[in-house]
Amino acid sequence: MFTTFALLASLASLATAIPAPDATTTFVERAASCSFPSPPRTSSLSAAMSITGTFDGGNVRFDRGSGACQGQKEGGDKDAVFILQSGATLQNVVIGANQAEGVHCLGSCTLRNVWFEDVCEDAITIKQSSGTSTITGGGAKNADDKVVQHNGGGTVVIDSYCVQNFGKLYRSCGNCGTQVKRTVRISNVIASNGDSIAGINSNYGDVATITTSSLQLSGVDSVCDTYEGNDDGDEPPKLTSNQKNAK
Template identity: 60%
Template sequence: MVAGIKLWLAALLPVALACNGYTGGVPKAVGTKTNKAVITVKAGQTFDGKWNRYDRGAGACNGQGEGGKADAVFLLEAGATLKNVIIGKNQAEGVHCDGHCTLEYVWFEDVCEDAISIKNDKAGSQSWIIGGGAYHASDKVVQHNGCGTVNIINYYVEDFGKLYRSCGNCKSQCKRNVYIEGVTAKNGDLLVGINSNYGDTATIKNTCSDAGTKCQMFKGCAGGCEPPKAGLCTG
């Protein structure tokens, strides 16, 4: 086992009931709601979008320009849940979580910078991304900057750079964990990127993916670097 990384690659080839990401495309929105400011979902509360499309208005996407929580469509405080939502293409940042969070059936029509950013989640906490999916993420779908575990279950992703990336150069670094099961991934470069030198773990089960690399290790740093690759995950 390399650098303490644990990776279980089970049933990566398509089998019955293994890949449960919905392949029928983004659900049809019942309407569009454009907001000038981020929508905050308070700690422990649930926001049900009832299958509306939410965005920030025309011109909101600046490509790969790094944004913050004020640029997001939704900001979820610790323990908040967002469900039954379609994030439209007119946004710079999709969903930001300030602490652990849950996303249920949240879809991204066209990712701008990152679809989901999870920050300030504490070690031992669990974030859940259940169902839903994302299209056209040239970089990352899930950016994880906190210290907990992110669970990605029955997700669909197409045309993407990375499904999950543990932050490679955050100013404050820690061990992070990701659990992926039942995911369907098409036309992607990398399913998972983790930092071997911080003890990150990745578990991948029952996933159908044609990504060039399933799990790539990096040597992370505490700010100010471009993390180099450190070999493929093993275990």
């Protein structure tokens, strides 16, 4: 197991709701897979869809219409495809390339089998103040920067996930105006052609626990990087890659 602590890194081997379109579709937990679904149709939303409770998309493709993606331009909640309220669950959904921001979690949330065909800015933004958000199943392609951006506090769990052609699978916010300790647990990930599985801020006490024996990596530069985060918006410097960090 690969565990990165705030002051110590131990290396192991080199992780407004609407009714569901298909009420019979259920979430089935399974091992990580890179077989992206073939959506039966596409639904282009004129505004972000707010989810409370559970929304099952029946593997329909959702986006925000042609031209929505503006590259790495930072967006807000209004630019998302889905906004998950505290305690909400989003499952069996495909998010297409025509979007600026994919999913924003305002509180603890659950994503099950949510697939991103082509990430624009960030796929999933975690804004919870505390608690645990869980991402199980699904995957993402072509994230120039981050797949999961952890801006809030608490813990993010990523399990049985596929990521291809990416910058970082997970990143604890390096320059948010409010900085806190953040925790991530990663396991059973299939990753190819990427910079790193996780990036954390050691100076804020972040902890990443990555079960390296469960990872399938191809062309991935590092498992875990540490950074010196800040709260003034500056680009945070990288401190280490896959090595102990006492900062």
